[in-house]
Amino acid sequence: MKFRHLLQVNAMNWTSFDTWIVIAGSLCALACALPGCFLVLRKMSMMGDAISHAVLPGLAVAFMVTGSRTSSAMFIGAAMGGVVTSVFTQWISKFGNVDRGAAMGIVFTTMFALGLILIVQAADHVDLDPGCVLYGAIELTPLDLVTIGGYQIPRTVIVVGAVMLLNLIVIVAFFKELKLSAFDAPLSDTLGFSSRFLHYLLMTMVAVTTVAAFEAVGSIIVIAMLIVPPATALLLTRRLVLVMLLSALVSILAATLGHVGALTVPRWFGFETTSTSGMMATAAGFLFSLAWLFSPSDGLVARWIGRHRDR
């Protein structure tokens, strides 16, 4: 992180650097929150966690074999990690009579540990940093620019933006089917909309998003933004379209607040700036706790008042 000093200089006054960081963070958060809504509604919140951990050894192996961080090799490696995880989870629960959740927990922690070992091994020889894997390098986003149509745009923004658009298109196209299979999978099957296909469509979206966001912003944002914005939105509304819109709003808000927070909050306590990725995830958690406390329908305060009014 030799560029950290740039941020310190600019910390007090907002620059285009900060704008790009917020844009990258927001796009990534959006890309996660959209499929995340369906993960939460399918009661598969842990699946995002599992996939984002499980792709790690795949990434490490791809990196060790090719020696480069090109997206195609990384993507194939990550996809293989994802496939191995889902297959192993299936086998362990089916043939070993182990609860599915437990099987998933076993496979993804093992895969994650294996990935860490591989990366630490590789790190001796090559440039892959386990810290980078967790909280990414979003602060460095504005330094890697590509020129498109005369504009200089950070590569990360383009990659994450493309994934966000892709997710948006898939969800708009399959909205009715995703809704049906999340609500009532057997009915979906009997009507001819294969719930298995829709499941894998969602998993593919999650995996692609994870891999794309992984290098740029780190897995901690992915895990947080897949689940926290949708869970927050579900506390505030009971209409699916509003759930989607609100979780989009929460994800953008969390990314913005997160970056501002990373620049300001540590100073209150006499520290220097902190990890933006970590702060974005924390901001999401903060927004969730606001909704949890103050939601007009499901909030703690509203419930407490309701209980006392009844007396």
Next chain:
Amino acid sequence: MAPSGDAAGEDLSYHSDTAPLAVHDLTVAYHRKPVLWDIDLDIPEGKLVGIVGPNGAGKSTLIKACLDLIPKTSGEVGIYGKPYRQQRHLVGYVPQRESVDWDFPVSALDVVAMGTYRQLGWFRRVGAKQKQAAMEALKQVGIEHLAQRQISQLSGGQQQRIFLARALVQNAQLYFMDEPFAAVDAATEQAIVKLLQSLNGEGKTCLVVHHDLATVTQYFDWVVLLNMRVVAAGPVAEVFTQENLHKTYGGQLGLLNDAAKALSYVTR
């Protein structure tokens, strides 16, 4: 709704290639343990059929196997003479109410409109026509005033009616209903009975998994007694006998009382 006067001999005239539902040598096993064993069934057109049997008898499994929701170990199922996947448009399905999460962020109308999805196919959206059909169905089950309500705000009976309305929208010929009478209020029970009768009046066939032995003779004109195998199947008047009920519920002491109670209705 007295059992129709079909003679037993007429059973032979049901050609399985035209019957709404024809099941042959169906066996289903979970983890190598059979749940359904060698099921043979021919359900004639236009009947209200109760599927009755103790817990774990495989009633839901039978429906799910007919709808290709679970793999068959062996045997085959014909819907009007063809495999299910070619006949989706003829079949409506009402799953058990507890099979879904009623906190899901959709309105009653949204859920009923799901019944139109097969006709719409992939990608096409619910429009005014589908919404109108969904409203009609809600009217038929008597809760059109709850159309915009989020489904978690509805009572169990109202939720069950929504499921029925959703099946109605499918405008099918053959309906599979998994315990529609489970834990509903008396008003809903009456609404469901009325609905079954009107479907029956239109010549549609309904297979209904049912728990309350006391009402079998009242609600259905055909009955399938199931306990892993088909103990008996046919017109209620002929098949719903003390002997058959004992065969079906035999080993299950707790249920013998229910059976006895039911028999007092039969013999009355």
